[in-house]
Amino acid sequence: xxxRPFPWHVVVFLAPAVVIxxxxxxxxLLDSLALSLQNKPANGPQTFVGLQNYHALFTTEQWSKPFWxxxxxxxxxxxxxxxxxxxxxxxxxxxxxxxxxxxxxxRTIIFTPTILSVVIIGFAWKLILNPAWGISQGILDAVGLGxxxxxxxxxxxxxxxxxxxxxxxQNIGIPMMLFxxxxxxxPDELMEAARVDGAGAWTVFWRIQFPLVLPTVGIVxxxxxxxxxxxxxxxxxxxxxxxxxxxASDILGTFFFRTFFGYQLQPGDPYMGATVAGVMLLIILxxxxxxxxxxxxxxxxxxx
Amino acid sequence: xxxxxxxxxxxLVALSPVLAQNKVKLTIESWRNDDLKIxxxxxxxxxxxxxPNIEVVFAPSAPTEYNAxxxxxxxxxxxxxxxxxxxFDKSLELFxxxxxxxxxxxxxxxxxxxxxKAAWSTDDGKxxxxxxxxxxxxxxxxxxxxxxxxGLTEPKTEAEFLATLQKVQASGKYSPLVMGTKDQWxxxxxxxxxxxxxxxxxxxxxKGLINGTQQYNKGxxxxxxxxxxxxxxxLPRGYQALxxxxxxxxxxxxxxAIYPAGSWDIGTFRQxxxxxxxxxxxxxTFPNLGxxxxxxNDHPDIAIGLxxxxxxxxxxxxxxxWVASDEFAQLYANALPGFFPLANVSYTVxxxxxxxxxxxxxxCQASFRTAYQILxxxxxPNNENDLWxxxxxxxxxxxxxxxxxxxxxxxxxxxxxxQKGK
Amino acid sequence: MIGVIGIHxxxxxxxxxxxxxxxxxxxxxxxxxxxxxGAPYALPNAQTFTLEGFRTLAATANFPAYFxxxxxxxxxxxxxxxxxxxxxxxxxxxxTFRPNTLIALYLSIGIMVPIRLGTIGILQLAVSLGLxxxxxxxxxxxxxxxxxxxxxxxxxxxxxxxxxxxxxxRIDGASEYRIYWLTLPLVRPAIGSVLAISMIxxxxxxxxxxxxxxxxxxxxxxxxxxxxxxQFVNDYNAVLAALTLAIVPAVVLYLIFSQQxxxxxxxxxxx
Numbered sequence: 001x002x003x004r005p006f007p008w009h010v011v012v013f014l015a016p017a018v019v020i021x022x023x024x025x026x027x028x029l030l031d032s033l034a035l036s037l038q039n040k041p042a043n044g045p046q047t048f049v050g051l052q053n054y055h056a057l058f059t060t061e062q063w064s065k066p067f068w069x070x071x072x073x074x075x076x077x078x079x080x081x082x083x084x085x086x087x088x089x090x091x092x093x094x095x096x097x098x099x100x101x102x103x104x105x106x107r108t109i110i111f112t113p114t115i116l117s118v119v120i121i122g123f124a125w126k127l128i129l130n131p132a133w134g135i136s137q138g139i140l141d142a143v144g145l146g147x148x149x150x151x152x153x154x155x156x157x158x159x160x161x162x163x164x165x166x167x168x169x170q171n172i173g174i175p176m177m178l179f180x181x182x183x184x185x186x187p188d189e190l191m192e193a194a195r196v197d198g199a200g201a202w203t204v205f206w207r208i209q210f211p212l213v214l215p216t217v218g219i220v221x222x223x224x225x226x227x228x229x230x231x232x233x234x235x236x237x238x239x240x241x242x243x244x245x246x247x248a249s250d251i252l253g254t255f256f257f258r259t260f261f262g263y264q265l266q267p268g269d270p271y272m273g274a275t276v277a278g279v280m281l282l283i284i285l286x287x288x289x290x291x292x293x294x295x296x297x298x299x300x301x302x303x304x
Numbered sequence: 305x306x307x308x309x310x311x312x313x314x315x316l317v318a319l320s321p322v323l324a325q326n327k328v329k330l331t332i333e334s335w336r337n338d339d340l341k342i343x344x345x346x347x348x349x350x351x352x353x354x355x356p357n358i359e360v361v362f363a364p365s366a367p368t369e370y371n372a373x374x375x376x377x378x379x380x381x382x383x384x385x386x387x388x389x390x391x392f393d394k395s396l397e398l399f400x401x402x403x404x405x406x407x408x409x410x411x412x413x414x415x416x417x418x419x420x421k422a423a424w425s426t427d428d429g430k431x432x433x434x435x436x437x438x439x440x441x442x443x444x445x446x447x448x449x450x451x452x453x454x455g456l457t458e459p460k461t462e463a464e465f466l467a468t469l470q471k472v473q474a475s476g477k478y479s480p481l482v483m484g485t486k487d488q489w490x491x492x493x494x495x496x497x498x499x500x501x502x503x504x505x506x507x508x509x510x511k512g513l514i515n516g517t518q519q520y521n522k523g524x525x526x527x528x529x530x531x532x533x534x535x536x537x538x539l540p541r542g543y544q545a546l547x548x549x550x551x552x553x554x555x556x557x558x559x560x561a562i563y564p565a566g567s568w569d570i571g572t573f574r575q576x577x578x579x580x581x582x583x584x585x586x587x588x589t590f591p592n593l594g595x596x597x598x599x600x601n602d603h604p605d606i607a608i609g610l611x612x613x614x615x616x617x618x619x620x621x622x623x624x625x626w627v628a629s630d631e632f633a634q635l636y637a638n639a640l641p642g643f644f645p646l647a648n649v650s651y652t653v654x655x656x657x658x659x660x661x662x663x664x665x666x667x668c669q670a671s672f673r674t675a676y677q678i679l680x681x682x683x684x685p686n687n688e689n690d691l692w693x694x695x696x697x698x699x700x701x702x703x704x705x706x707x708x709x710x711x712x713x714x715x716x717x718x719x720x721x722x723q724k725g726k
Numbered sequence: 727m728i729g730v731i732g733i734h735x736x737x738x739x740x741x742x743x744x745x746x747x748x749x750x751x752x753x754x755x756x757x758x759x760x761x762x763x764g765a766p767y768a769l770p771n772a773q774t775f776t777l778e779g780f781r782t783l784a785a786t787a788n789f790p791a792y793f794x795x796x797x798x799x800x801x802x803x804x805x806x807x808x809x810x811x812x813x814x815x816x817x818x819x820x821x822t823f824r825p826n827t828l829i830a831l832y833l834s835i836g837i838m839v840p841i842r843l844g845t846i847g848i849l850q851l852a853v854s855l856g857l858x859x860x861x862x863x864x865x866x867x868x869x870x871x872x873x874x875x876x877x878x879x880x881x882x883x884x885x886x887x888x889x890x891x892x893x894x895x896r897i898d899g900a901s902e903y904r905i906y907w908l909t910l911p912l913v914r915p916a917i918g919s920v921l922a923i924s925m926i927x928x929x930x931x932x933x934x935x936x937x938x939x940x941x942x943x944x945x946x947x948x949x950x951x952x953x954x955x956x957q958f959v960n961d962y963n964a965v966l967a968a969l970t971l972a973i974v975p976a977v978v979l980y981l982i983f984s985q986q987x988x989x990x991x992x993x994x995x996x997x
Binding site for chain 1: 375394397685700
């Protein structure tokens with residue numbers, strides 16, 4: 001009996017992916033986390049300080065206040081996405097699944113903002129909302145709501161919601177397509193049977209389509225969660241790294257950027273920056289774990 | 305053979321630029337991307353005429369990203385030979401990290417006073433690491449045509465200033481003051497640090513902050529926040545969402561009367577709208593508050609240093625000596641109206657508005673922005689960022705002047721030794 | 727009947743909302759400054775038409791070079807992603823060996839972990855490898871970013887392939903590498919999906935070019951546009967021209983690949 005030779009080909013197949021992935025994704029993450037456990041006093045060498053930076057982040061006012069501000073802003077950012085993106089995306093998908101003529105044209109057009117860079121989106125909307133250019137004033141004037149116009153991106157109360165809506169506007173394509181894919185998989189017979197039984201369009205939607213789409217809501221939620229808590233580009237493009245006014249649009253991504261790289265005269269602090277990154281990682285992983293265990297388990301109960 | 309000779313000669317001629325290429329190439333890092341054209345068309349050709357074997361390339365980055373980008377490049381060793389230096393701590397940091405070299409024995413360094421070099425020297429003043437290029441002066445630009453139309457004259461005191469604003473407001477046609485708060489820094493730099501020095505008596509106040517005898521929430525510093533708050537009703541509609549370029553656009557289009565300015569704006573407006581009739585008046589005084597002596601903010605803004613990792617140090621030093629020369633001062637002052645070279649040479653500026661700004665050096669005392677020397681060494685909280693935030697909020701009306709001043713002082717006192725407990 | 731009209735109206739309304747900012751930018755890029763501010767909605771006509779902004783762009787920013795950089799980075803990353811991921815997926819789907827499940831799990835963690843959080847580590851790594859301000863570091867980082875999802879999707883597809891073809895080839899004496907090569911065309915739809923999903927985030931990324939390769943020679947189109955925007959912030963002509971130049975290639979690519987893209991998202995992620 002011949003002993004099987006060592007399966008070198010398996011190693012060859014696996015090695016490149018594993019090496020690149022480990023070297024450029026996992027190792028840097030661990031390296032950053034390691035950095036968060038170090039600190040460097042003004043004139044001394046870098047030393048290991050354990051969880052001291054994390055302690056400082058959560059207990060000293062100068063760090064905890066901006067951190068929690070950024071965190072809660074991020075939560076608001078996420079909630080607005082969930083509250084607007086899902087219903088609108090679902091509605092659009094429901095409209096598109098009716099197989100009206102030209103559905104693919106609408107689909108293509110509505111998906112267009114998603115493929116554009118956030119920098120472009122941010123800048124374009126900044127121009128539109130700019131009081132100096134007057135576009136938003138013009139639109140509201142045309143509808144007779146001219147005096148409702150505000151410097152939306154400049155007021156603490158409206159800056160974050162406005163940015164959230166811009167982000168929803170851009171990203172709605174993907175949830176819409178996911179919902180569409182889920183709706184398409186619902187067999188026609190099911191809906192025909194319901195109609196034959198006398199159910200109207202709304203009942204068909206609420207009783208048949210909606211429950212079968214719930215699993216997709218979970219996927220959309222977790223994708224949005226990861227995307228939102230990682231977000232940076234839009235705020236950076238429209239408000240700058242200071243995420244004003246008065247940090248009203250500061251989210252974890254911008255807080256991390258500013259902490260690590262500094263801003264204008266503010267020097268960068270790589271150790272606290274790495275600490276913020278570590279906390280962000282924790283938050284994102286927690287959200288994903290919640291999804292994997294809680295949501296997935298509930299899904300076992302929904303039979304197709 | 306003769307047939308081929310022609311081709312050989314042609315080849316040589318074609319190749320000659322390549323063959324003659326034992327030029328040294330220097331690269332300049334900078335945040336002044338607005339000046340790209342001027343450097344390429346006026347300044348560098350003058351240098352390269354004198355030193356034909358040295359080719360210099362001006363390669364700016366966007367101002368808000370300069371620090372981060374330069375940082376990355378220096379760490380990776382890909383930064384240019386010549387580094388444009390921000391004043392004070394930012395450059396001191398680079399020097400301490402051994403990215404910049406000492407320029408103490410550079411020919412031409414004695415062309416600068418100690419004050420001029422202070423922004424680019426170590427705390428003890430013994431080592432200078434950048435050649436000072438220019439300072440900027442703060443003041444007010446105004447639209448002469450609008451002033452004529454409304455019968456206005458240049459205000460000298462706060463009362464006159466506010467009266468002028470009211471008259472423009474009443475006309476309903478133009479915005480009295482053109483400034484936004486979205487970018488935040490204008491509120492601090494062209495607002496607070498513009499009218500403030502007169503109130504906190506210039507260097508007396510600034511040095512007082514450093515040695516702990518003065519506080520941001522007392523005396524002149526608090527009064528400056530209060531004076532700034534008075535600008536609020538006269539700002540353009542939707543000013544909270546107006547960014548720096550928007551104010552520039554508005555003023556250049558003739559939609560506003562007065563523009564709180566830094567002298568660097570002069571060049572910008574000349575470019576944006578050459579037909580704009582620009583006038584200038586210096587920061588107003590506060591006789592009722594006992595501040596009748598004008599003090600201008602004459603802020604050392606820009607210098608140029610040597611990358612310690614440069615491979616062309618000799619050529620770079622030649623360039624730096626040229627920057628320290630009178631020739632450069634005259635050239636720079638006129639090519640970039642609004643940037644005033646710090647060299648010990650008297651020069652005139654052809655642009656009348658820039659000359660007006662320059663004349664204020666004779667009429668007023670001078671100081672510079674308070675947060676720049678020592679006080680912004682801390683990452684969090686950071687004094688300069690706090691001043692931006694506080695000034696913008698005062699103009700937005702979301703903080704009272706007292707609250708703003710208290711916030712800035714509290715944050716400074718939280719880490720800065722001489723201010724602790726004050 | 728009314729229902730159908732209603733649906734059309736709703737979809738048209740949303741389509742206008744989706745396209746209007748983009749169209750506004752592109753339209754105004756061709757108008758002179760006065761017309762931009764005076765009549766933002768008007769189409770450029772004979773008096774107001776101008777290419778001034780584009781000229782400023784051409785003179786001061788090297789957009790063709792930025793485009794080339796974006797193209798090289800995106801194409802390079804996609805190529806590398808497909809190559810290494812298909813190899814890994816093949817091994818994971820085809821062979822049973824003890825660490826199989828573990829490695830599969832290890833590689834898929836990356837789907838949920840945001841690579842940006844390791845930026846500090848990546849920057850330090852890039853500095854020590856001397857790869858800062860090169861296109862290579864971007865390619866390697868994007869490849870690492872794309873591997874988890876690609877391996878996940880490709881493994882699932884490869885598992886479904888019938889064994890007969892492969893076993894027959896083995897009996898004929900083909901090496902495992904040859905068999906891998908034979909399998910590739912069979913998973914073409916999956917490869918198409920992966921390409922489509924991975925392409926957009928790479929092309930549109932601002933973060934890594936900003937932090938790892940901000941030098942002039944390596945600027946991608948998004949970074950170039952953003953720097954340019956920072957530079958000519960008060961020159962509306964140039965700004966709108968820059969935005970237009972950044973939008974148009976992306977939209978063109980999208981229209982060409984829209985079918986694959988949409989198919990990719992719906993089939994790849996619904997699992």
